[in-house]
Amino acid sequence: MFKGIVFDSDGVLVNSMPFHAKAWVEVFAEYGIEVTEEDIYEIEGSNHVGVINIFFGRAGRTPEPGIYDEILEKKRTHFLENNRAEVFEGMYECLLSLKGNFKLAVASGADRTIVTSLMDKFYPGIFDVIISGEDVKNGKPDPEPYEKAIAKLGLSKDECLVVENAPLGVESAKNAGVFCVGVPTYLDEIKLQQADLVVKNHAELIDCLTGLRDYFA
Structure with a gap:
């Protein structure tokens, strides 16, 4: 679970x-x-x-x-x-609804200044743990980013789900032994074929995550 x-x-x-x-x-x-x-x-x-x-x-x-x-x-x-980045439509509301039932973390390859500025702007108060590229010795595809995030959440790998959009990120999650959902944002979905589940887009990702939330409702 x-x-x-x-x-x-x-x-x-x-x-x-x-x-x-x-x-x-x-x-x-x-x-x-x-x-x-x-x-x-x-x-x-x-x-x-x-x-x-x-x-x-x-x-x-x-x-x-x-x-x-x-x-x-x-x-x-x-x-x-x-930077003119924007949040993906519906993701904030989705994560806000998940927060009561799940511990939530970010594991990014970007440096801490950038990661925290984006999370503070778009997802304030949502995440229990944020791991940046500067917080690990070995970046993705090494398992360290996800292993460190899961350890800081106080959970086991079997209790966690990873959401990724990049091949090296999917590889990192699988190297860590964690179930991985891939969403093909910038590359063709075939590039994410190592993921356990690949959704078509963010709308389908939100449906997937909402299903997890509803399971605990």
Whole structure:
């Protein structure tokens, strides 16, 4: 029986990935590395260390130790200055209705400043736990983000459900041994085929989550 639900943030709770993607593209260009927005969607969920390692590696380069914080700060600044993210329709009301019956958490690959600013704006008072990309040593697809969120909720993996929209996030949830629902926000649903259940869109996701709520009503 599920007692907790852990959500990815970008692409699940907030339609913010286009602004993350643009920020990464602009910042990597400053370092002479060509990256497309589609490239970013493909590795969505990884924390900043993972993202930097991936694209520097593809360019045949090795990041210097001090460059991680430098790039993170530039990316964060770009995102916050250009962010026009919006909440997905119906998600706040859905989570508000779930809160009485479930412990709720966020496990995101984004940095804490961005995650908390988005959650404070769109989902104030909803979440019991928020895990950012800076709170873990190993980002998605490593299981650490979801394992840490579940541990902080005080639950077992069998008592939790994960909601994800990205391949690396789904892989992270499954590596943690957690049931995963996938919602294809920016990529084709076939990219989420490792999930235990894939819904067609956010409307169907809300129906799924409302069904869980009604079970406890």
